Amino acid sequence: MPPAQPSLSPENAAIIQLTRKDFVSDQEVRWCPGCGDYSILAQTQKQMPDFGVPRENIVFISGIGCSGRLPYYMNTYGFHTIHGRAPTLATG
Numbered sequence: 001m002p003p004a005q006p007s008l009s010p011e012n013a014a015i016i017q018l019t020r021k022d023f024v025s026d027q028e029v030r031w032c033p034g035c036g037d038y039s040i041l042a043q044t045q046k047q048m049p050d051f052g053v054p055r056e057n058i059v060f061i062s063g064i065g066c067s068g069r070l071p072y073y074m075n076t077y078g079f080h081t082i083h084g085r086a087p088t089l090a091t092g
Contacts, residue, residue, distance in 0.1 A: 018049040025075045037067050045074065061090045 023045040031037045048058070058076040062068040063086040071078025081089050 018052075018055070020045050020049060022055065023048045023075050025073050027072045029073055030069065031066055035066065037070070040067070041070060041073055044070075048074075048076075059090075061086050 029038070029041070055076045058074075060071040060074050060076060060078040062070050062078070062080050064081075064083050068080055071080055079086075079089055
C-alpha cells in the first residue's frame with residue numbers, strides 16, 4: 001500500500017514543488033574548466049528546492065572575483081557588489 005500523502009493546510013495548498021531546474025538560469029557559465037565553483041553552483045542548485053522557500057524570497061549576494069558570478073547563474077534575485085561591500089549589502 002502506498003504511503004498516505006500529507007494533507008496541506010489551506011494556506012499551503014497552492015505551494016508548487018520546486019526542482020533543481022527552477023534554480024538554473026539561462027546564463028552561460030563562464031568559469032575555467034576544472035574550477036571548483038562549478039561544484040558549488042551545482043550543489044547549491046540541487047539543495048535549494050529542499051528549503052521550500054519561493055524563488056522570489058531568495059537573494060544571492062556576491063562580491064568580486066570569479067565566484068562573484070554566482071548570482072547570474074541562479075534563477076533568483078541577486079546582487080553583484082564591489083570589494084568588501086557584500087556583507088553590508090546583505091545586512092541592509
